[in-house]
Each structure stands twice: as C-alpha cells, then as structure tokens.
Amino acid sequence: MAIEDDILHEVRRKAGRTEDELAALIFGRENAYQQRVNSTCRRLVQEGKVIRKGKGGASDPYTYHLPPIERRF
Numbered sequence: 001m002a003i004e005d006d007i008l009h010e011v012r013r014k015a016g017r018t019e020d021e022l023a024a025l026i027f028g029r030e031n032a033y034q035q036r037v038n039s040t041c042r043r044l045v046q047e048g049k050v051i052r053k054g055k056g057g058a059s060d061p062y063t064y065h066l067p068p069i070e071r072r073f
Helices: 002-013 019-027 034-046
Strands: 051-053 063-065
Touching (some): 002 063, 034 051, 034 063
C-alpha cells in the first residue's frame, strides 16, 4: 500500500498531478516505475479515492484529483 499512500499524499498536496509527475515525485526520476503508478492510479479511481480528468493523450494527459466532499444535511 505504500505507493497508494504516496499517490494520495501527493494528490492532497497538489491536485492535477499527472502519472509522470507522480512517478517522478515518488521514485525520484522521470518515467521511474511509471507502470506501477499507472496501475495504482487506475485502482484508486475504481475505488473512488481519486478522480481522473483528461483524455489520456500527450496533449491532454490524465490528471488526478481528490473527489468532491459529499455534504449531508
């Protein structure tokens, strides 16, 4: 769960991080372990822990954000 925790920590620090940025922040260099970050991000999206924006291409990469807070009255 360490990568998951690191991704959530970085998204909390700054919303809109790309998979490349997350991999560089967590592992210390560009494209380092990017596939592990990609698969973990997909799982976090499925679990509802983060949301993904963008089309996923070079001109519009996926970016990750915390989901909106649900308010109950």
